[in-house]
Amino acid sequence: MGWLLGGVIALALVFAFSNGFHDTSSAVAGAVTTRALTPKIALVVATVFNFIGAMIGEGIVRRVGDGIVTVPSQPTEAMALLGAALLAAILWNVVTWILALPNSSTHGLIGGLLGAGIAVGATTHWSVVGTSVLLPLLVSPLVGFAAAYGICWAVLHIVRRRSQDSLFTRFRAGQSLASVALSLAHGIQDAQKSLAIVVLALAAVGAEDGAWPTAARVAVALALAGGTLCGGWRIVRTLGERITVLDPVRGFVADSVTAAVLYVTAFAFRAPISMTYTVTAAIAGAGVPGRRRGTRARVVAPIVLSWIVALPLTGLAAALLVLLFTL
DSSP, X not given: OHHHHHXXXXXXXXXXXXXXXXXXXXXXHHHHHTTSSOHHHHHHHHHHHHHHHHTSOOHHHHHHHHSSXXXXXXHHHHHHHHHHHHHHHXXXXXXXXXXXXXXXXXXXXXXXXXXXXXXXXXOBOHHHIIIIIIHHHHHHHHHHHHHHHHHHHHHXXXXXXXXXXXXXXXXXXXXXXXXXXHHHHHHHHHHHHHHHHHHHHHHHTTOOTTSSHHHHHHHHHHHHHHHHHTOOOTTHHIIIIISSOOOHHHHHHHHHHHHHHHHHHHHTSOOOOOHHHHHHHHHHHHTSTTOTTOSOHHHHHHHHHHHHHHHHHHHHHHHXXXXXXTO
């Protein structure tokens, strides 16, 4: 049993690493594109504040750990379920990174847990999943788009007669701070999802509730920060240039709105959401005001498609994997 537990924990850390690696570009694309931060400084900011954020909060740990599926009491089945869910989510991260598509690790993990849970007949808490997991995943990008659109329209109206050079200088400074807030929020949101799987794995082999936090949290934080430090930049162009042409005003609004949505959902609702899809929607929303063709639909369309298919595809993959593991 020890090697099964070790394998699941290792997969959870690989998932956290892939999350940091994949989402680095999502967190700093705006700041790098608008030259609020250089790529090297942006990478350091994202790494440091992802780690700090990963050490904060536990509401999402409880939501993912207790509110989606009841892990089987038989340890071998529990490890098969958790391992299949993690592996499906990791594969989704890899595939979307190869395609340079902004992607949600959250969708991958939730889909994996649901698919593997259904396949082994585990109890699925559909009422909680619907209201506290799926609904926030659906609504958060819509809120990001609408809020970024409205705020950006208002800001552009207020500053329309200001000198562009001085205006952009000030908003670049603001976006530097917004990038810090976004990286911290990403650490708070996404580390807790990996930590929840570690907690479930430890509980499956009889660990007492409350015996896990320090070592497990530090390990997940290091994995997330390590992935961030090694993060690729394939998706920066998609987010920063192809969806819309970001300037410092629009970049500041998009990053600030995304950070606010992440903080509210993490602390007020304990809801796991996707930073990537929220920031993508916010960038798209901020690109519309004042431009005839501000947001490129042909670029957004495949991202929306990935948002739609992420849950069912990772669910199907996890279901097949868990059935293979339990043969």
